[in-house]
């Protein structure tokens with residue numbers, strides 16, 4: 339089995355690559371800026387007994403034709419090294435804050451050209467090559483349903499991903515390809531508590547389990563949804579947030 343994971347040089351993408359390797363996939367490790375991080379992810383995949391290749395691509399492009407080309411080149415490079423993937427995880431996404439008063443057209447465009455557009459293009463292109471039984475997992479966010487202040491274009495783009503999952507699942511179901519979303523809550527990482535103590539404290543207070551989720555918990559869900567064990571699941575987004583979204587919120 340073969341998988342491609344975008345944005346896999348660290349964070350959640352690395353955990354997903356490792357979980358898919360443990361499930362028996364060779365893994366294409368896509369990255370943009372962090373080649374050392376991608377190498378470290380690939381080394382973990384190899385340590386799990388699978389093959390890995392690192393694949394560089396900046397998915398943010400100014401014109402649509404370039405987006406089509408960059409996505410096609412990325413998939414072709416992965417295929418040449420490891421074969422056609424039966425699992426693709428679309429995890430790469432811009433993440434920066436924009437104050438409401440600074441929310442100009444360029445800020446909106448950043449999330450279209452670097453987030454929504456390449457995710458949608460990669461989904462269509464990858465699914466077109468996939469064997470029957472293949473799956474695409476799109477990494478969304480709890481902000482797709484509950485946006486935070488200063489995250490407006492991020493949250494709007496993540497909401498659009500949930501709709502993309504529904505729409506694409508209908509198009510691809512007849513071809514035997516499933517499309518599923520995963521919406522993580524706050525994901526723990528080294529230094530998060532120090533960098534954002536008040537945010538983590540608020541999350542702990544709201545989440546039913548009293549903590550953020552770990553990258554491994556989200557990755558295990560991605561690996562399950564990508565697998566044949568989830569053969570009846572398509573067109574929906576599964577929340578992994580330690581119960582944060584179950585809180586009444588008032």
Ligand SMILES: NC(=O)c1ccc[n+]([C@@H]2O[C@H](COP(=O)([O-])OP(=O)(O)OC[C@H]3O[C@@H](n4cnc5c(N)ncnc54)[C@H](OP(=O)(O)O)[C@@H]3O)[C@@H](O)[C@H]2O)c1
Nearest residue numbers: 345349350370371372396397398429430431479522524525
């Ligand atoms: N961390 C959380 O609490 C959290 C919560 C909910 C959802 N998520 C989602 O989880 C996913 C992974 O996030 P993370 O927390 O692991 O953060 P991260 O480590 O910053 O991962 C984001 C990845 O996307 C890549 N990327 C961004 N723009 C790109 C572009 N134009 N072209 C190619 N790659 C690009 C980044 O590459 P570079 O490193 O080269 O920039 C990076 O590898 C994202 O979809 C994020 O929205 C995260």
